[in-house]
Amino acid sequence: MxxxxxxxxxxxxxxxxxxxxxxxxxxxxxxxxxxxxxxxxxxxxxxxxxxxxxxxxxxxxxxxxxxxxxxxxxxxxxxxxxxxxxxxxxxxxxxxxxxxxxxxxxxxxxxxxxxxxxxxxxxxxxxxxxxxxxxxxxxxxxxxxxxxxxxxxxxxxxxxxxxxxxxxxxxxxxxxxxxxxxxxxxxxxxxxxxxxxxxxxxxxxxxxxxxxxxxxxxxxxxxxxxxxxxxxxxxxxxxxxxxxxxxxxxxxxxxxxxxxxxxxxxxxxxxxxxxxxxxxxxxxxxxxxxxxxxxxxxxxxxxxxxxxxxxxxxxxxxxxxxxxxxxxKPINNKSDLEIKSSDDFSSPILNAQWEWNYQPRIEKWSLTERPGHLRLHAFETVKPVKPLYHILTAGNTLTQRTMRTQANTVTIKMNIAHMADGQYAGLTHFSTTSYSTLGVRQVQNERYLVYEYNGKDTVGVKITGKSIWLRSTWDIHGKNTYSFSLTGRVFIPFAGITQLTWGSYRGDRIGIYNYNVLGDKGYVDIDWFRYRYWKKE
Structure with missing residues (x-):
């Protein structure tokens, strides 16, 4: 027995x-x-x-x-x-x-x-x-x-x-x-x-x-x-x-x-x-x-x-x-508590789910300069060991934890009308072992969609409008794909599938980045951040 x-x-x-x-x-x-x-x-x-x-x-x-x-x-x-x-x-x-x-x-x-x-x-x-x-x-x-x-x-x-x-x-x-x-x-x-x-x-x-x-x-x-x-x-x-x-x-x-x-x-x-x-x-x-x-x-x-x-x-x-x-459940009640993730930036203070990568430069971001938007002013990155401007040395990157559920989607609407030459802004996933970004780069007064993965970039279409929608989608295995839209309705996949990773005791982060390799100039306004992850209803 x-x-x-x-x-x-x-x-x-x-x-x-x-x-x-x-x-x-x-x-x-x-x-x-x-x-x-x-x-x-x-x-x-x-x-x-x-x-x-x-x-x-x-x-x-x-x-x-x-x-x-x-x-x-x-x-x-x-x-x-x-x-x-x-x-x-x-x-x-x-x-x-x-x-x-x-x-x-x-x-x-x-x-x-x-x-x-x-x-x-x-x-x-x-x-x-x-x-x-x-x-x-x-x-x-x-x-x-x-x-x-x-x-x-x-x-x-x-x-x-x-x-x-x-x-x-x-x-x-x-x-x-x-x-x-x-x-x-x-x-x-x-x-x-x-x-x-x-x-x-x-x-x-x-x-x-x-x-x-x-x-x-x-x-x-x-x-x-x-x-x-x-x-x-x-x-x-x-x-x-x-x-x-x-x-x-x-x-x-x-x-x-x-x-x-x-x-x-x-x-x-x-x-x-x-x-x-x-x-x-x-x-x-x-x-x-x-x-x-x-x-x-x-x-x-x-x-x-x-x-x-x-x-x-x-x-x-x-x-x-x-x-x-x-x-x-040890306490079988009907709790409505959850990890809140989406944000329309209507509050004059950041919601509790947000964390900056390192202590932010306080004068370079605002929720009140344009109410209802997160304004991010671009400034130069900390010079990395290698001659590469990447997300691990970009100040004022605003992040949340990445959830591991069967379906995960983050979408942002970003106004780019006031970008400056040398500026990069968009959506990122990063740890200390790998990173990827999908965003906009301005060169000689022209803006281009650009995807970067561990230091290698792929340039996409020229952006002529004032706003762009960027999206990241990943599955329960951490396989991520990016897409973009110029209208907010139809999203076009860009680049391939990347594997999310962890490093230095931390899991992957989803975030909004904004920096300039030529000096402290230019800004973007984030209209909203929508983060949908799967949970039992």
């Missing part, structure tokens, strides 16, 4: 894997029948942490060099989410390398952090690999957030979390991933006490509470009178989720593995937040540590307590969890 039971468990897990990556892989999120399919967010929501406050759920996700930084999400059922804001308004408070005139921090910038609610405030802490740890607080998760404060200027650390104990004492936990000559090891996890205002570390309290290969993704909890330290580490099967528990923060700690890696799919859960629902049920909201062209997507996993341990996913015969690709 045990052999038969194991066979059915393995068959069920394989079926779940096929459900996502086989013929039915086009499903995601809320299925509108009381169930959901992972991922619940099929886009780049990396390094997640999540909490519950009352009947609302909040999460944060790292943003690297994109601005504003550290995106904040909100949900009422842990399956349907909306973007409500960002923690960091100005990335130059972290480093000048994150500004439009440097653009020198791909793969760096804002890494993983934690969001907590205590002392009647939301508290977010995060790290950068080169600049140390930062924090901000707010009375509302949507902001406004307090000006960024540097907790500790250091380098070689990551994956921090704050924790408020029952007596009000604040603690801070983080990983030093660089080699430590004192311990002769890497990936030492340190615990500090913090000052009462939460803005400084009491360095004399420094204690190493764990070390193992690749140990990071730290979170601290107190549940049922016990302290729980969540982290991940690298084992032979891959990166797995781990938990320590103790009666005191000083230890001694018991340790337990919480999940196995789905090695066939290489899509292990990793960074995330452990959440208790009002009815006592537990869930884990997490990203998948291995990225693809859409980035590191977000999934929701059920949690079962076994012998006092929160086992994540489906509990196997060995008492260790496995990935769950579909389940009943």
């Amino acid at each position: 045990k052999v038969i039971r194991i066979f059915f468990i393995l068959f069920f897990l394989q079926f779940q894997a096929l459900f996502l990556y086989g013929q039915l892989s086009e499903q995601w999120g809320d299925q509108k029948n009381g169930t959901y399919v992972n991922p619940v967010l099929p886009a780049d929501y990396s390094d997640l942490d999540a909490i519950r406050v009352g009947e609302d759920y909040y999460a944060i996700s790292s943003t690297m060099q994109f601005s504003p930084g550290m995106v904040v999400l909100h949900s009422r059922d842990l399956v349907n989410w909306e973007i409500i804001g960002h923690v960091v308004k100005d990335l130059t408070a972290i480093s000048p390398e994150l500004n439009w005139n440097r653009m020198n921090a791909y793969g760096k910038g804002i890494w993983a952090g934690s969001i907590r609610y205590y002392k009647n405030k939301f508290w977010v802490y995060f790290g950068t690999p080169d600049d140390g740890f930062f924090m901000s607080s707010a009375s509302s998760a949507a902001g406004p957030w307090e000006p960024l404060h540097q907790v500790w200027k250091t380098r070689g650390w990551d994956d921090c979390s704050s924790f408020c104990d029952d007596d009000g004492q604040l603690y801070f936990i983080a990983t030093n991933f660089e080699f430590d000559p004192k311990t002769n090891k890497q990936y030492n996890i340190h615990l500090f006490k913090m000052s009462p205002d939460g803005k400084g570390l009491i360095t004399s309290s420094d204690t190493i509470i764990h070390q193992s290969k690749g140990s990071e993704a730290n979170k601290l909890y107190k549940i049922g009178g016990l302290y729980f330290h969540y982290f991940s580490e690298v084992r032979e099967e891959g990166r797995v989720m781990m938990m320590e528990r103790a009666k005191k923060l000083t230890g001694p700690w018991e340790i337990r593995q919480l999940n196995h890696v789905d090695t066939k799919l290489d899509k292990e859960p990793n960074q995330g937040g452990l959440i208790q629902l009002p009815n006592g049920q537990w869930c884990f909201f997490t990203h998948h540590g291995t990225g693809d062209w859409e980035g590191r997507v977000a999934s929701l996993l059920p949690v079962q307590w076994v012998d006092g341990w929160p086992i994540i996913g489906a509990v196997g015969e060995d008492g260790i969890g496995r990935m769950v690709w579909s389940a009943a």
Whole structure:
């Protein structure tokens, strides 16, 4: 009977894997029948942490060099989410390398952090690999957030979390991933006490509470009178989720593995937040540590307590969890929350879904110079290492995350009447491993359609009108095609199919670009941006 039971468990897990990556892989999120399919967010929501406050759920996700930084999400059922804001308004408070005139921090910038609610405030802490740890607080998760404060200027650390104990004492936990000559090891996890205002570390309290290969993704909890330290580490099967528990923060700690890696799919859960629902049920909201062209997507996993341990996913015969690709919704309500994407630029401020590639040059864009339009003034790119003007060195490129669904279309209407010689403007997909653009280039007072892919361009028709419509369409495999229209009605495909990619820990971005290789001159007006992705209705 045990052999038969194991066979059915393995068959069920394989079926779940096929459900996502086989013929039915086009499903995601809320299925509108009381169930959901992972991922619940099929886009780049990396390094997640999540909490519950009352009947609302909040999460944060790292943003690297994109601005504003550290995106904040909100949900009422842990399956349907909306973007409500960002923690960091100005990335130059972290480093000048994150500004439009440097653009020198791909793969760096804002890494993983934690969001907590205590002392009647939301508290977010995060790290950068080169600049140390930062924090901000707010009375509302949507902001406004307090000006960024540097907790500790250091380098070689990551994956921090704050924790408020029952007596009000604040603690801070983080990983030093660089080699430590004192311990002769890497990936030492340190615990500090913090000052009462939460803005400084009491360095004399420094204690190493764990070390193992690749140990990071730290979170601290107190549940049922016990302290729980969540982290991940690298084992032979891959990166797995781990938990320590103790009666005191000083230890001694018991340790337990919480999940196995789905090695066939290489899509292990990793960074995330452990959440208790009002009815006592537990869930884990997490990203998948291995990225693809859409980035590191977000999934929701059920949690079962076994012998006092929160086992994540489906509990196997060995008492260790496995990935769950579909389940009943933990809160079966009819939520209307979604990741908003389209924009008619009628607001005097940018909607929350937008992020600039690096801190933008503020005087070179406006939503008020021509109300109802996004005006982008062109300026020179940062000179790249190679003599090539491409999208990775163009300031004020405005972006959104690329969704991985079965049908995805972005269309923009762009007024080009005020372009200048040397100016390029249009629609782009980019990561640090590849990029493509379809737009308009002006040369000697004449404008041409031009497609560029990784530095090689193809020139199309001459454009004589004042407006052009540009479109990008991609499928669930990240195969993208561009098209254009001179009337807004009939779209003509241009160039071939390109594969979207990821790089420097980030998925592909869809964006609007505008720059000039001859100087700071010319501008375009974006009338609207329409982004339609497939979801279950």
